[in-house]
Amino acid sequence: MSHCIRALCNANVARDFKIPKDVSLPVTYIRSAEHPLEYVGGSPPSERHILAFFAGGMHGYLRPILLKYWSDKEPDMKIFGPLPRDVEGKEKYREFMKTSRYCICAKGYEVHTPRVVESIYSGCVPVIISDNYVPPFFEMLDWEAFSVFILEKDIPNLRTILLSISGEKYITMHQRLKAVQQHFLWHKKPQKYDLFHMILHSVWYNRVFHINHK
Template sequence: MAKSFPKQQYPQTFKLFFFFLPISLALTSFFLVFIYIYSTSSVLTNPQSTPFLQPATNVSLFDLIIPLPTDNEDTVPFSIDNTAEDLFFDLPTTSSNSKHTQWSLPLGHLFGFTGDNMNNTEIYQDTDVFLEDYKEMNKSFKIFVYPHKPDDPFANVLLPVDFDPKGHYASELYFKKALFNSHFITKDPNQADLFYMPFSIADMRHDPRIGPQGLQDFIKDYIFNISSKYPFWNRTGGADHFYVACHSISRFAMDKAGEAKENAIQLVCSSTYFVPSYFPHKDASLPQIWPKERDPKSLVSSKRNQLAFFAGQVNSPVRAALLKHWVNDTEIFAHFGRLETDDGEEQLRSKFCLHVKGFEVNTARVTDALHYGCVPVILANHYDLPFADILNWKSFSVVVHYVDIPVLKKILQGISFEELSWLQKNVLKVREHFKWNVPAVDYDAFYMAMYELWLRKSSVRVRLSASREYI
């Protein structure tokens, strides 16, 4: 008979100890973590340190917006969608003379100008990689354009541009004109890296048969037609397709074509991280320009005796804040409304030119500043700046957060003569990248935009059959 052993008996207090020990340790850890976060987080201890925690109280959006600004040809109608970011914009109650934490370090450290190692003076993110890739792009990049006949009912929207574009949104049509006349076009879709849908947002919004209200239906029908007639779209769900637009109304263009919105590449001027319709990993930023007939006669920096310049309508809380703090300043010329004379003269005599967010993050002010040799100051949070994959914006511009508007003058005055000299020299170097030429010239805005597209082309190309039945 097997010998049985009595079960080990433990005291009740011993059992309770081992039952509550893990719970006690977990609760203790939780409270320690909470105490640490509370004592170190500026979000919890200093609510005024961030402008996005509570709705604005210093600035009333609805009181200050002027519904019909004159610095754009036309605008997207005011709505929560295109001003959502501004509804949570507020400035701390900070004196312009007080010390601000963001700028407590020497300005040289902020811009990377430290000692002999001026690591932010290079205008490219990586010069060697860019130049090598650019050569390969120029040699091998191919675009297939969906063909349309001259007698197409919407020929004005779909066919090549045969005129010199004008106006604030000319970049879209300059790109289209340059592409149709470039060596990147291929008539063999087997060789294509990307497929261009040549509809023009700029022309559609002025066409009475379409207009802003019919834009979404037109594009939905267009994509249905090309996906039915050709096999290219369906291979990738449109991931190797792209379209180009400069007007901000394009952000709504794909709302009735969900697959296109998620997959197709957008090359657009209104490029902001804040809106859900723009995806920086697949989409790209296009510079907005106001066409100029000729270059300024002189860009000499020694004659720039004005610290900063801005002119424009008060059509956002950001501009309202600029008005509140700097409208009467003697060194920052902030003019609200149109100048009676050409503002080019003001930009030529200013060290810094302010690009301040209005209805959208983008205006032609950045490229205007570069055109006149003035260092751009970017006051447009979440702006995916044009050609940011290629250019080092810290080398030729100053990016300022909304919350630093009260200390803007201190920021700009804190930039040393050496730092300003580097910024100004680099402005003159990069300005060629923001010009549209007819015909296009190497490294100009067209070629930079093509390089951005080349970076986004699919690494795996699905080859079509030898059949030409779809061509």
Template sequence: MATATTTAVFPLLLLFAAAVAVPSSPYLSPTTLFQNYQKMLTNFKIFIYTPAKPFTFQNPAASLFYSSLLNSPFLTQEPTEAHLFLIPFSPETSTRSLARLVRDLRINHPYWNRSLGADHFFVSPTGIDYSADRNALELKKNSVQISVFPVISGKFIPHKDITLPPVNLAARFISAVPENASTSSFLGYLKWDGKTESNFVEELRKDGDFLIDIERELLDPVENVKNSKFCLLFYAGDVAWMVEAMALGCVPVVIVDRPIQDLPLTDVLRWSDLGLLVAARGGAKRLKEVLNDVSEEKYNVMREMASAASKHLVWNEEPQPLDAFHMVIYQLWLRRHTIRYARRESF
């Protein structure tokens, strides 16, 4: 099964490897990524503990990831072959129940104690909190948490945790980035929920260089994305359309008043070069200054990179080579040799 997967992905990997020589590559390290991805396809093995009871994920990204993993060639029924261990539990599981779950793993299986859970991971769409209980604390501090972007502040540990790209079904049907970005009608386009940063949005509405779509009231949002140089996203708002916007050649601008480290695929993509982070507290005037300060040459590079990166943020019902599912698995592959915290720090 792994061999078939490798054969199917080979033509795409040839194109992927060509990115090594492209200055505008969206990847942190194209050569390393290409080599590691091939090794992952043929070698990576994950063991899933039997859940205490059946459960489902209501979040689309978490559901797609979990169902794709259950049907993937990465699974093994032999725990001695596994690089990582998945602890499955319902998103509604309480902290006390999580502590009991880890305690049972510690007592009934030999794998947790080898690394205090550093070679384990779990899926929690919103992330889990810290706890005074030793078992729950080890899960939080040592095991890899997979959540959905964006994650509530304080529930994400950057050096080990992973976020899932939001699901946008339309993005999978976009095959080419539109041309003539220099003739864009608008400097920035924003899909607004009608609530987030209302004063800031009101400033944007008064400026003819920005187009505001209030709760999808515009008749053709795709055309308006194509006709805008930058697509504005509130970090705490609707981010699911980010992938579609990037695929259409609209450079993403995340509006947030604090540093963030939970962007999807941070081990793979050069987010600092393909998008912008701008603080809302500077107002519309400051935002406009930042966007206008981007030279045409730099903008064209960012646009090309954003479009290329979007292909790895797309979810498919049946996983495809180099898509969101495989990139998340790749990030897990990179964490298979995680160094655990010292034992005294786990209390």
């Protein structure tokens, strides 16, 4: 195993995920194979009036803490448990993502969550709360340029941290998020620099620059 590259969604450095040998895979839902880009897109920054959004099941220990501190506490913090899984509930979920500045990507039972890629699809800056998580394509992408990492212990300070980010910096992060969006898109037929090619590139990169030089 010391000479193998593992490609894992659960890229957890506390569970033997090895940097830079192993590859972190993005967690994505392909809702329609015929129209994989159906839900991509969101409001421009000037029309995003919600500071932060989260909705999801209470998986693991972290999400109940998030709701304890922020559910129904501030009008610009839309922090919920699970929304209904009917058509209206799913549409409401997507609408919140498309109109929020920051989308909270809090880990569940494992360190990864599909909200990271969903946020990127919606143009909502991901706020990753998962201490041991290694994001996808870390070999190539500067994640701190288009997302926010918050330590689990700092959940009580979540709103203060987000409000401390200037409007100018947020605009820059949003622009960079839009620029990297192409690398997380699925297409019916793979296109240059898309998610399919990025995964292959990560495996190739680690094989060439780590395994062969060890």
